[in-house]
Amino acid sequence: MVFVDRLLATLVHLRHGVTHDVLACWFAVDRSTITRAIGELRPLLAARGCTVAPGSRLRTLAEVVDYLGASGQTGIIDGTEIRVRRPAAGRKDREKFISGKNKQNAVKSMVVTDADGRLLFCSPVEPASCADITHARQLGLVRLLADGPFVEVLADAGYQGLGAQTGGRVVTPPHRKFKKNAPDWYEEMHERQRKAHSSRRIRVEHGIAHLKNWRALARHHGRREHMTDIIQAVAALLSHQQTATVLDDAHM
Structure with missing residues (x-):
């Protein structure tokens, strides 16, 4: 061929x-x-990485943090799961692919977008039993944010705890101070804060939805060892398309 x-x-x-x-x-x-x-x-x-401008691509999480810091943009992170085949019976690591959320065999990747939902990075995959916050720590996000330029990163409740470790750079939904019998004024304030954070963070969900439109990420029936290359290849192609669309709109 x-x-x-x-x-x-x-x-x-x-x-x-x-x-x-x-x-x-x-x-x-x-x-x-x-x-x-x-x-x-x-x-x-x-290996192409995510395109952010003609001739400019981001291939590592460190490059993403530097890019966000230099451009003054807000980053948004979230984990996404992709269903895979169940490991063969008798394998020692068979149970670690079971997702605690969906109770299905899956792998997980951390997705980073900007405030407009444009893809900046998809991490190598981990078994779905790995918690979102653990995956972020393994990728070195805490060290990169603590030692690098100031970058605001929005995240969901699965990343609560990273804010204290990064000097407030990771912003998560507010904690509930009242477990039960909360005053009405507190319920209203907490709900207002939660919705405000969710409305800012929703763009990463849009970015993940665009990823999942590619059938290779809807459900993978092949070898799990290929999933990192697959999701990063799709992210590279999709980010190139998103950048081209932005440039076309700017020229109109």
Whole structure:
């Protein structure tokens, strides 16, 4: 297969979830040829990073923090889960892929967007049993925010505790001071603060929804070892499209 056909097969597979068998029929080649082509191009797409401007891409979390600090923008983080095949019976790590939230076998990635919902970063995946806050700490987010430029990062309640560790840079929903029998004035104030935070943070949900529109991330039936390359490849392609759309709108 020529390079253009290999690239087209990879894009169709990621975007629409077309199986290798069907792609082999379309391109009149053997199934192993399609599998090899996708396996070679997927890591190359993942290595591109997320496009924020023509010729400017972010590949690591450190670059994302520096970019947000230099541009004065607010970042938004959230974890997203992708369903995967259940590990074979007898494997020692079989249970760690079970999500505590959905009770399904899945892997988890931390997604970072700007205040407009544009993708900036998707982390390598971890088993779904890993808590959001633990995943963020493993990625070094606490150290990067504490030692780097001042950056405001919005997060949901799953990241409560990072604010104290980062000098208030991570902003999470307010804690409830009354577990029960709260005064009416407190309930109104807490609900108002919660909604205000949620309305600012909602853009990351939009960014994740755009990711999940790619069939490769709706549910993965292949090898779990490929999930990091898949989500980062999709993020790279989607961020390039988002940047091109912003530039086109600016020129109109």
